[in-house]
Amino acid sequence: MAVQKFEDLLVWQKSQDLAVSIYTMFKDNNDFSFRDQIRRASISISNNIAEGFDRNSNADFARFLYIALSSNSEVRSMLYISIRLNFISKQQADELIEKTNEVSKMLHGLIKSIKN
Structure with a gap:
């Protein structure tokens, strides 16, 4: 059965x-620019999956999945900087990096x- 939603x-x-x-990890970080950027990038992953899912073609969906993949890589890069x-x-970073690797795969x- 195909995924419906x-x-x-x-x-x-x-x-x-x-x-x-x-x-949760960065809620108390006082570098507001860093904190906001890593948060935005992390939210972008699931949002792009959701947005692409309801597109009219697999090509459009794939395009949004690539955007999600890029946001995931941005989060991973920022974790190394953190x-x-x-x-x-x-x-802490290694645990989160492992999650980004799982999402990437x-x-x-x-x-x-x-x-x-």
């Missing part, structure tokens, strides 16, 4: 979980499946 996509659910984790700036510990798989 974006909420049923596991990658959308995992990206929502990632965004909540990012919001270690160097001592915003969070390496262990899922997005690549979904892109591949809708292109075939």
Whole structure:
């Protein structure tokens, strides 16, 4: 049975979980520019999955999935910077980086499946 709504996509659910984790991890960060950017990027992942899902073609959906993938990479890059700036510990960052890697693999798989 085909997925009927974006909420049923596991990658959308995992990206929502990632965004909540990012919001929680950086809620007390006083570098407001950094905090807002990583939060916006994390939310962009699930939002682009949702927006693309209801497009009229697989090509449009894939385009939005690539945007979600880019936002996911932005979050991962910012997590590496957050270690160097001592915003969070390496262990905390590693846990979040692992979540971004999981989302990335899922997005690549979904892109591949809708292109075939």
